[in-house]
Amino acid sequence: MKTTLLFLLLRLYFTSAQSRATLIVSPSSSQFFEYNSVSLICDHSSSDEWTVWRYTNGNKLSSCDSGWGNPTPSRCDIKAIKPLDSGMYWCESKYRDSSNMVNITIITGKGVILQSPAGLVTEGDNITLNCKEQNTNNLQAEFYRNNFSVSTKPEGNMTIHQVSKSNEGEYKCRMSENKSSPSWLLIEDGLDPAVLTVSPDSSQTFEYKILNLSCRHDRSSHGWRIARVTLDHKLSHCGVGWGTPSSSGCFIQTAKKTDSAVYWCESATRQRSNSVNFTVHHGNVTLQTPLRPLTEGDNVTLLCKTKTSHTLPCDFYKDGAHVKTEPAGHMTIHGVSTSDEGLYWCHIAGYGESPPSWLFVRGSNSSPSPSALTIILIRLPVVVAPFAICTVLALFSCRHTGNSLKSC
Template sequence: VEISGHFTPIKLIQIIQYFSLCLSVSTSVSVTLQPDWSQIFSGEKITVRCEIQGGGDTEWDYEWKTPQSTSHQTHVNYWTLSVSESSSGNYMCRGRNRRDSYSSTQWSKTFTLTVSDKPQSVLTVSPSWLSPGASVTLKCEVEHPSAGWRFYWYKTVPKLSDRLYRYELLPGSDSGTEEDSYMVHGQTHTAGYVCRAGRGEPVHNMCVYNMFCVSDFPPSASLTVSPDRVQHFTSDSVSLSCEGNSTEWRVRRFPEDSYLSPCSDWGTMTGSTCNISGLNSSAVYWCESGSGQFTNSVNITGHNMILMSPVHPVTEGQSVSLGCRLKTGQKLSNNVFFYQNDKLLQNDTRVELIISAVSKSHEGFYKCQHSGKESPQSWMTVKSDSPPTTNHRVNQTENQHNDQSSPLHGQYFN
């Protein structure tokens, strides 16, 4: 636009404002997000763009209003940031003509960014019982299953020297899989597996790590408990022994209200045996060898009243006796209640629950009550009277919110 003639300063300002208004009216400004995901999680990298339509060949500088500042300027129409929950809020932008500081576009409409905490994931296995050599399907269920997730699958190998695991990438998942399931063929012994979910380029790790053991019965490596029962009295001394084809073992536990830790943190490891001087909480225990073996897992609880129940799976047709004991040693003479899956099974003068021939219908959680006191519940597994079968138990849930967790083969993790 060419303006000629003589104008007063006030008139000149009015002319400039007029042309600036025309420019503002003739352009459309908007804030966009790349990637355009419906859910954005803390730690992800995103690109915020200021899109100007109808600006012709105008060269722009860009001014932003963000939750962190009232004014942020860039020479390009985008900026990239690693978001946190504090990045949530309203974003606006406008363009300013580089050759004319008086001319600018209108402010864009407000774009609202919501950043959520990192999602959780759960690793499950199906079927829950299978014969050695059969196939097992791993499934990684991610909270907020929005578009763009890829799944990576690993086998875990313990590294005894420094409490770490080495995660070995399973075949076919180098670039991740779009499917949230993975089939392991020919599983014959105990092993730990991990799933990881990620998205974006480069891939940003967004999941938690979950590990479970697929264990045969009898397993190639085993954990034995002394005294040989699932429930123990609070402050009882308990020994956990690892057996199998290895000279190096460690015992690990995963409490209900804490984190994964080795025997050296809460007991004394002597050879392949972990001695605990006093139980104070419920936890899952298992053994790991340097060669990558995992034993069966045992859920051990500490309480003042306990249910006497089988530690290992029982075979269909066998007779099973369940009892109830108090830490005080007081003899229970009558009025003992026995429950299966919270359903009352027996309420009479008998102090034991005797099942003459167990079947699959007897599998479940059991507990007992007496004089207002209640034992923890314990799971009783019933296996078919056929060749050895395989079961799985969830052993560990490790929250890895560290962005350094990468899909590299052989990566070590705590």
């Protein structure tokens, strides 16, 4: 029993490790002068490719290959960054797992920037904040935290030694008569980001159904809020024109076609959950498929249904080709593999077609990157140690009482 439990925990641990990424900004800053070069790198623990995404101040959601950057595997380079590039950036895998977010601000003319770590900072590190005017160096600067002056430095930089949670906050600086935009200093809390879950657990539903979205987190759901981008590229948060915020997420009493969107959870510390592409259909047929990616070897059932029945004969399609006809409205795939991954939909005679839905399958042979192996080697003892200790104590107890190992 203990061996089985340990195996399940290890599988969960490695799957979780492979579904995480960190967005690294190079040079490491969240503020830049116009025409600077910036690289955005997805540091991750799987063999999958990740893509850099952003939504800008115009609330437009787009990926690096949309024309604003030069995409390479798990990386995006911006050669001459401009004010229109100001916005929130993150990495996302094809399975819709996500990295942390970084708020990047671009300053023009003779403005001031505050150079501070772009990502989460580890408690105990030493960090330096640099206040800069374009084409000038080492001028006196005053630093502010949460709008209160904390220090004036003659050479324009301030070092915080052994940073702690108490140093977290919104920082600005003033040089001459110019003030920088705010920059957040955020401390790593060691916890995995939240996971967005949706009830009903399907990528499609009919109009006027109840929709419940929850941010599931190791500690609590407090401090997380749900955001979405609709089909017309509008970004908004639960409670602003749609949905009712709840203690765990967001509640939509009567879902409508306009609620079709990509949803995710955000925290105050710029953490971001997985995203979910959810369709609210006004037609007669929906296809129920899992929201989260499957793992090779899993079994999955696809359900084709109308508003009144889920047992009618139907045809299933994948990537434009007919797969099979099922007499009772459902198709089960046993032991899925990556070859089963694709875009599915179904058709019921006399009722019509469902919208398409992606079925994602995570390969079981993904190998962690070298940086991931380092993280795993550091953290793995935390997972294994309790079970190793229990096993040693059990063996000692067996030897002490004279019982055989088998009986123990």
